Amino acid sequence: xxxxxxxxxxxxxxxxxxxxxxxxxxxxxxxxxxxxxxxxxxxxxxxxxxxxxxxxxxxxxxxxxxxxxxxxxxxxxxxxxxxxxxxxxxxxxxxxxxxxxxxxxxxxxxxxxxxxxxxxxxxxxxxxxxxxxxxxxxxxxxxxxx
Amino acid sequence: xxxxxxxxxxxxxxxxxxxxxxxxxxxxxxxxxxxxxxxxxxxxxxxxxxxxxxxxxxx
Numbered sequence: 001x002x003x004x005x006x007x008x009x010x011x012x013x014x015x016x017x018x019x020x021x022x023x024x025x026x027x028x029x030x031x032x033x034x035x036x037x038x039x040x041x042x043x044x045x046x047x048x049x050x051x052x053x054x055x056x057x058x059x060x061x062x063x064x065x066x067x068x069x070x071x072x073x074x075x076x077x078x079x080x081x082x083x084x085x086x087x088x089x090x091x092x093x094x095x096x097x098x099x100x101x102x103x104x105x106x107x108x109x110x111x112x113x114x115x116x117x118x119x120x121x122x123x124x125x126x127x128x129x130x131x132x133x134x135x136x137x138x139x140x141x142x143x144x145x146x
Numbered sequence: 147x148x149x150x151x152x153x154x155x156x157x158x159x160x161x162x163x164x165x166x167x168x169x170x171x172x173x174x175x176x177x178x179x180x181x182x183x184x185x186x187x188x189x190x191x192x193x194x195x196x197x198x199x200x201x202x203x204x205x
Contacts, residue, residue, distance in 0.1 A: 048183035
């Protein structure tokens with residue numbers, strides 16, 4: 001084999017190796033989750049965050065305006081600290097109707113969302129029915145104008 | 147020429163290692179965000195605090 005042919009053969013082998021590496025890299029990238037296919041954990045994170053955000057807005061609406069921002073933040077972090085005297089009274093009829101509906105949805109969603117999370121924590125896949133019901137309820141929450 | 151190819155191969159290996167590392171970091175980040183979000187849900191239990199009497203507290 002002449003020197004030129006030897007060099008060509010070597011380059012061909014390296015090219016094959018390079019292509020093989022490229023295929024492995026592309027296969028590795030394709031296994032990363034995309035935007036369209038969220039895992040149950042990512043779905044749960046989205047639903048948890050929407051629930052928490054909407055709950056914070058609800059608390060803002062039912063707490064007395066005299067409560068300071070710092071105290072409000074603490075109450076949002078641990079709503080069990082809320083006392084009856086911290087709550088607003090005298091709601092307009094429309095406002096009371098919306099807030100009551102939101103409260104009822106939170107009461108309905110909370111145990112379902114916990115059940116969904118418990119399945120995720122156990123490494124399982126929550127049922128499509130539970131996920132559908134949760135998404136519907138969350139969408140209803142989001143539909144209310146704050 | 148072969149040195150350039152060797153450099154390219156080394157670069158591919160570095161890329162593969164970096165991809166694997168970023169995939170691991172992404173998973174850790176996903177787990178951390180999930181834990182934080184679930185902790186909020188557990189805390190925000192509507193049964194854990196009083197609510198206004200929406201039927202009686204209207205103007």
